Amino acid sequence: MPSPFPALPDTKLATLAARLADSRDEWLRHALKDHTAALLDGLPSTVMQSALRSIQADEGSVWLTPNGGRTLTPCWNNGPQAAGFVGKFSIPAQDGLTGLAFTSSMASSESEVCFNQMQNRMLDDSLGVFTWAMLAVPLRLAGQVCGVITAVRLIRRAELGDLKTLPRSREDFPAGFTPPPSFNVADLKAMETTTAELGRLLHHRLNCWLMRIEE
16 A cells, blocks of 8 residues: 655655754753763663673663763762762763773773773772772764763772772782672673663663653
């Protein structure tokens, strides 16, 4: 049965597609700047929680850039101190292993992170932890890298007794202390799959906002 609607010329379809893409990009910039809580609430948060439990991460974060790639801000975290830094802390987008994942658009799995001179330690210092193992996966949304998903295994500084300085190697840990295990290749693959799914969910949410329809 033929369609009751007249077919649009290819040029008009291309123009409409370009306008939709421009509008979606504008909504994305607005959401990343002012509405990250709403962007990540509900199903996206549930997906993250489930994935982090499955790989036995101590906690994880969704880092987004509210200013076009100059800084990264943790906009979601499931750890016990999340309220103290989510939306309130930021790092330059080129800094640390999180910044490397963002600027290179490449996922990574790192071990012994607290010994790595490249790591930005500002957040760890404020929370009283050492990051021991980290997964960092770039988050793509509307065709662009707009953030990073991280999962970590942590050492609480209180576990290290009277250690006063930053450990430089395992030899600096107290006798008998065993650090957490590292992540493996399967863990990284699981987080890459989760990040792709999260990107699709957020893309769908943006389109719903744009078209003013329910999800």
